[in-house]
Amino acid sequence: MAESATRGLSFGEIVDRYDRFRPGVPAEALDWLVPDGCGTVIDLAAGTGALARSLTGRARQVIAVEPDPRMRERLARNCPEALPLHGTGEEMALPDGGADALLISMAWHWMDPQRAVPEIARVLRDGGTFGVLWNHRDLSVPWVAELDRFTRTLRAHESGQEVITDTPSRAVMDPPTGSLFNPLEERRLTWSMTMTAEDVVGHLGTDASSVALPAAAREAVDEQVARYLCDELGLAYDRTIELPMAGRCLRTTKVPGIAP
Numbered sequence: 001m002a003e004s005a006t007r008g009l010s011f012g013e014i015v016d017r018y019d020r021f022r023p024g025v026p027a028e029a030l031d032w033l034v035p036d037g038c039g040t041v042i043d044l045a046a047g048t049g050a051l052a053r054s055l056t057g058r059a060r061q062v063i064a065v066e067p068d069p070r071m072r073e074r075l076a077r078n079c080p081e082a083l084p085l086h087g088t089g090e091e092m093a094l095p096d097g098g099a100d101a102l103l104i105s106m107a108w109h110w111m112d113p114q115r116a117v118p119e120i121a122r123v124l125r126d127g128g129t130f131g132v133l134w135n136h137r138d139l140s141v142p143w144v145a146e147l148d149r150f151t152r153t154l155r156a157h158e159s160g161q162e163v164i165t166d167t168p169s170r171a172v173m174d175p176p177t178g179s180l181f182n183p184l185e186e187r188r189l190t191w192s193m194t195m196t197a198e199d200v201v202g203h204l205g206t207d208a209s210s211v212a213l214p215a216a217a218r219e220a221v222d223e224q225v226a227r228y229l230c231d232e233l234g235l236a237y238d239r240t241i242e243l244p245m246a247g248r249c250l251r252t253t254k255v256p257g258i259a260p
Contacts, residue, residue, distance in 0.1 A: 014211055015070045019048040019078070021202035023135050023193060025105055027054070029249050032187050033103055033131035034058045040099045042123065043082070044089055045107030049075035052082040059100070065092055089116035094123045101129040108132045109172045118260035121180040126256035131249065132175055138190060138244035143233070147204075154224055155209050158217035174250060180260060181252040189249070192242040197235045200243060201225050 034041065038059040043052045046064035048071055055062045062082040066072045069086075076084045087093055089104070089111035102120055104111075120130055139145045174184060195203065201222050204210065210218055229235040 014206065015048065015074055017202055018071075018206050019074055021199060022047065022050060022106075022206050023203065023245060024050045025054050025133060025135065026189060026191050026247065028189055028191075029133055029135075029187070029247055030054055030058060033101070033129065033133065033249055033251055035101055035129050038100045038129075040101075042092075042094070042099050042102040044087075044092075044102055044104045044120070045110065046075055046082075046084070047071050047105075047107075049079040049082065051103065051105045052079045055103070056081045063094065063099070065094075090119055092119060092123055096122055097125045097128075099123050099128060100125060101131065103131045103133065105133050106135065108134075108175065113173065113176055117175060117178065117180060121254055121258075121260040124254045126254055128254045129251055130175070130181060130254065131251040133247060133249045134172070135245055135247040138246040140246070141244045144244055147228070147233075150228055151204050151207075151221070151225055152209065154221045155213060155217075158213055158221055159209075175252075177252055179255065179258055181254055184250045184252050187249045187251075189247045190245065191247075192244050194240050195243050196238065196240055197226055197229045200229055200235065200241070203243070 034055070040061040040063065041055050041059040043049075043055060043062060043064045046052050046066040049064060052062050052064040052075065056079065062079070064072075064075055064079065064082040064084050065087040066075060066084065067086060067088050072084050072086065075082070085093060102124055124130060137144050137148060139148055175181075177184060193199075204225060205218060205222060210221065213221065233241065235241050
């Protein structure tokens with residue numbers, strides 16, 4: 001298994017936090033990504049089922065493919081309407097051409113593009129939709145960028161790494177379409193989530209760099225972030241804040257008559 005895929009499986013170690021605090025997918029994004037009259041849609045790298053739940057009712061069948069058994073167990077409880085399957089972007093135990101759409105939320109960067117793209121093309125029917133989406137904190141908002149920088153500095157200290165002061169790049173390589181898919185279309189959107197301090201701390205703790213820390217170090221970071229939210233943003237007790245979010249969606253369709 002590739003190193004990136006192995007790191008992706010580490011999210012199962014925080015399944016409770018991930019399930020509670022990971023942001024969902026805005027309806028506006030799904031309106032754009034899910035084709036009308038969708039019969040079968042695959043939620044690839046489905047996690048605990050946030051996307052799968054939102055897809056229920058938009059397609060006759062939702063298949064949730066997830067490699068981590070801890071995530072898959074929670075997914076089955078969260079979304080009994082979906083069919084949970086073990087699998088990865090590189091290998092899915094699904095028939096050729098059986099799906100009308102396949103979506104990946106916040107997980108494309110864990111996959112091997114050279115192997116995943118042909119496998120995705122294999123399970124989609126001709127003309128089927130392949131969509132990728134990301135949702136993240138909107139770092140164009142100054143106070144959000146400062147919170148992000150503060151949190152990353154804490155994690156770097158706890159892990160013994162060099163402190164990074166620059167805002168991280170959100171750039172992730174887009175799926176290569178090659179001859180199997182039509183050119184990518186793009187849509188960007190912004191929204192906000194109403195959160196308490198506990199919610200914000202929990203949400204920040206689902207970042208990959210947090211998951212990589214030992215449990216004691218994660219707890220230490222959580223405590224310091226909670227103090228920062230109280231002291232710098234006045235977010236304490238039952239007060240709430242609107243956390244700005246930003247999303248990027250890509251979609252394409254499978255070229256008819258071309259075998260993977």
